[in-house]
Amino acid sequence: xxxxxxxxxxxxxxxxxxxxxxxxxxxxxxxxxxxxxxxxxxxxxxxxxxxxxxxxxxxxxxxxxxxxxxxxxxxxxxxxxxxxxxxxxxxxxxxxxxxxxxxxxxxxxxxxxxxxxxxxxxxxxxxxxxxxxxxxxxxxxxxxxxxxxxxxxxxxxxxxxxxxxxxxxxxxxxxxxxxxxxxxxxxxxxxxxxxxxxxxxxxxxxxxxxxxxxxxxxxxxxxxxxxxxxxxxxxxxxxxxxxxxxxxxxxxxxxxxxxxxxxxxxxxxxxxxxxxxxxxxxxxxxx
Amino acid sequence: xxxxxxxxxxxxxxxxxxxxxxxxxxxxxxxxxxxxxxxxxxxxxxxxxxxxxxxxxxxxxxxxxxxxxxxxxxxxxxxxxxxxxxxxxxxxxxxxxxxxxxxxxxxxxxxxxxxxxxxxxxxxxxxxxxxxxxxxxxxxxxxxxxxxxxxxxxxxxxxxxxxxxxxxxxxxxxxxxxxxxxxxxxxxxxxxxxxxxxxxxxxxxxxxxxxxxxxxxxxxxxxxxxxxxxxxxxxxxxxxxxxxxxxxxxxxxxxxxxxxxxxxxxx
Numbered sequence: 001x002x003x004x005x006x007x008x009x010x011x012x013x014x015x016x017x018x019x020x021x022x023x024x025x026x027x028x029x030x031x032x033x034x035x036x037x038x039x040x041x042x043x044x045x046x047x048x049x050x051x052x053x054x055x056x057x058x059x060x061x062x063x064x065x066x067x068x069x070x071x072x073x074x075x076x077x078x079x080x081x082x083x084x085x086x087x088x089x090x091x092x093x094x095x096x097x098x099x100x101x102x103x104x105x106x107x108x109x110x111x112x113x114x115x116x117x118x119x120x121x122x123x124x125x126x127x128x129x130x131x132x133x134x135x136x137x138x139x140x141x142x143x144x145x146x147x148x149x150x151x152x153x154x155x156x157x158x159x160x161x162x163x164x165x166x167x168x169x170x171x172x173x174x175x176x177x178x179x180x181x182x183x184x185x186x187x188x189x190x191x192x193x194x195x196x197x198x199x200x201x202x203x204x205x206x207x208x209x210x211x212x213x214x215x216x217x218x219x220x221x222x223x224x225x226x227x228x229x230x231x232x233x234x235x236x237x238x239x240x241x242x243x244x245x246x247x248x249x250x251x252x253x254x255x256x257x258x259x260x261x262x263x264x265x266x267x268x269x270x271x272x273x274x275x276x277x278x279x280x281x282x283x284x285x286x287x
Numbered sequence: 288x289x290x291x292x293x294x295x296x297x298x299x300x301x302x303x304x305x306x307x308x309x310x311x312x313x314x315x316x317x318x319x320x321x322x323x324x325x326x327x328x329x330x331x332x333x334x335x336x337x338x339x340x341x342x343x344x345x346x347x348x349x350x351x352x353x354x355x356x357x358x359x360x361x362x363x364x365x366x367x368x369x370x371x372x373x374x375x376x377x378x379x380x381x382x383x384x385x386x387x388x389x390x391x392x393x394x395x396x397x398x399x400x401x402x403x404x405x406x407x408x409x410x411x412x413x414x415x416x417x418x419x420x421x422x423x424x425x426x427x428x429x430x431x432x433x434x435x436x437x438x439x440x441x442x443x444x445x446x447x448x449x450x451x452x453x454x455x456x457x458x459x460x461x462x463x464x465x466x467x468x469x470x471x472x473x474x475x476x477x478x479x480x481x482x483x484x485x486x487x488x489x490x491x492x493x494x495x496x497x498x499x500x501x502x503x504x505x506x507x508x509x510x511x512x513x514x515x516x517x518x519x520x521x522x523x524x525x526x527x528x529x530x531x532x533x534x535x536x537x538x539x540x541x542x543x544x545x546x547x548x549x550x551x552x553x554x
Contacts, residue, residue, distance in 0.1 A: 048465030056472045063481040069488040071334040074327075195308035202319035210323050217330040222322065 020124065027123035031131035039136055046137060053140030057094070060212065061086055061148055075217035080155035081244060082214065087149025088168075088236035089211035092175030093204070094141035100130045100180045101138060103187030104204070107194030113285035126275060129187060158243045167239050167258070174260035175235035179204065181267035182230065188271070188278030207232045215241070216249045223250055234263040291388065292396040299400020303408070310408045313358060317413040321354040325421060339485035344424040345512050346483070351417030352508045353480050355410035356439065359402045360446045360503040362474050367398050368450040368467060372457035384546055391538055394454075395447055402443040426513060434520050438507035441527035445502040448534030449474070455538070458545040479505035485514075499530040 039046050064086065068079045077085070106129055109115040118128045158164055186200030193199075207226070215223055215237050227233040227250060234256075241248050242257035303310075325347050332343040341349065358365060371394060374380045383390060417423060426432065453470045457463040475481055477500035484495045484505045495501060506523050509515045515523045 042462045045460070045462040045465045049468055052465055052468040052472060056468065056475075059472060059476050059481060062476075066482055066487060067331050070338055070486070071331065074334070075330045193308060193312075195306055196312040198309065198312035198316045202316040206316065206319045206323060209320070213323075213327050213330070218323075218326045222326075 024124040024127040028127040028131045030123075031128055032134045035131070035134035036136055049135075049137040050140045053137045054144050055140075057090060057141045057144045060090075060209070061144070064212070075214035077214040080152045082212070083148050083152030084156050084244070085214065085236060085240055086212040087145050087147075087152055088171060088175065088240060089208050090145030091142060091149055091172050092145075092235055093179050093208040093211075094138065094143075094145050095172075095176035096179030096183060097141060097204075098135075098138040099176070100183040100187075102132045102134060103130055103183045104190075104197055104200055105133065106187040107190035107197040110191060110194045110282065111285075115282065116284050119282075125279060126184070130184075156244065159245075164243050167243060171236060171239040171260055174264040177264035178231065178235050178260075178267050179207070181264070181271035182207070184268075184271040185274045188275040191278035191282050203230055203232075207235075211236050220250070227252070231263050231267065234260045292392055295388075295393060295396035296400040296403070299397040300404045301400075302397075303401050303404040313409050314412045317354040317357060317409060318416045321351050321413055321417050322420070324350045324354075325417070339483050340514060341483065341485070341512070342424065344422050345514075347417065347421045348423040348425060348512060349479075349483055349508050351414045351421075351423060352511060353504050354417070355414045356406075356442070356504055356507065357480065358405040358409040359439070360442060360474075360478070361398075361402070361405075361450065362446075362478065362480060362503065363471055364467070365405075366401070366446075366450050367394050368454040369463075371451075371454040372463040372467070375454075375457040376461070376463075381549060384549065390546070391451060391535070391542055394451060395444070395535075398447045398450075399443060402446075406439065424512060426511065431511065431513060431516070434524070435507055435511040437524055438502075438510045438520075438527060441524060441531055442502040442504075442507050444531040445499050445527060445534060446474075448531055448538055449499065451538040452534065452541060455541050455545050458548055474500050474503065477501065478503040479508070483508075485509075499534060502527040502530055 061083075064074075064082060065079070067074060072078065074082060106115070109118070109129075109132075118125055118132075121128065182200070182203050186197075186204065189200065190197055207230070210218070210226065211232060215233070223233070238248060238252070238257045239260060242254075248257075328346045328350055329343065332338055332341070332346050336343065338346070357363065361368075371380075374383060383393070386393075414423075418425065449470065453463070453466055456466050460466065477484075477495050477498050479495070479501065480503075484492055484501055486492075487495055496505065506515075506527055510520050510523055
């Protein structure tokens, strides 16, 4: 039964129509609304976890500030410049984590067979899984990222030309889309290796940590990996280097700094293909 | 009775040894994080070559020891406390209390078994990977490794004792997720996982070194790196043992108060 449901769900033509997108958004909002009401039942716990989320991510930045109690520049970047990298990476990742972070728990549903329930519901599966256990507390990370970004903007030496002003919000959204694609692809990967859910943490949380630091401090192999294999460099490194007027350590042509949006779209498309393949390969536990 | 708890330790070990793919995935993630942090420390120590009294090789060793101990010390969850809280919330804890085993002793034994597996399963490979990529300052003397093993064992008990107190909080709170998260954050920061405590500025560093969380990484790492050697290493072990005793006693006290709150309904 689950298999046939998976087939109808994965029919590409039905999902590409604008009606299907609207349906996905509606399903997503309904499930999110339900989880938000459920969260608010334990208000004290929500406040604590939201503050905890903010504090947890803030500690990353505190660590960097502590480092700067000993130095004036890390990898040639001053504290406000690192804060720009940190703020953009943290905001983009925080948005993606809020919207699609629940996908990293898909493995549990595959393992215990409750994914069948999602397939049987008359709503798009991806929207349901992404909204599953929606955690409003993750706003903590976004808030913290925006605060650090706000602190850095008046302190960095950037010529606020029209291009640079426009580049910043576009970068934040394209970055969030790239991380969302990673979450979707990571979720799909769990159809095959549910127990290996942790691997995606190295790209999501690891990626967000990586992007807080200037690219110049990492080895070239690592930089090539996050540019050409998992294109995290497009989340904030390349556009931020452009804003700060600094060279890119890989020496890529200048136009790639503006390639964030097409790269994000490509990532989302690829993630969608992987997701469909994952759903098609799903076999119920049968219990 | 000792044999009983030893059996619980063995089962705790085996329970976690079952999940081989998850262990491999964890090792991969620890290694990636180790790489990222290593490069940031190289940049930092490049500017300040003897920061906190560490050479660059010692700082890098610190990074990989930290990644190796992360799972064993249950610094980002994976320990028993969430399970224990679920049992308190569902009322299953009444069954545990009815058993002819001490609540704290049972969970301590199970958690030591888990820690022993994660030390081997998730600790060794990341440190080996780190040693392949970077020049690490690993000691040659077996005595230092022995002292390190003792420091790690005591650190695990301190880690357990803190998480046992956290777990007991579920007797008072309906949803313990917030407390668990706060514990992670405080633990990550004050154990030295984010930055070695000896690189913390001024009084903050002194305070952090005196708190129990330092037993989870800073103290074992300092013993391994021989920043604390001879009598000082023994003093470091005594520091850990002292905190372990105090926190275990506090857990016992709180357990007494908490279990008096348990009301078992019939039916």
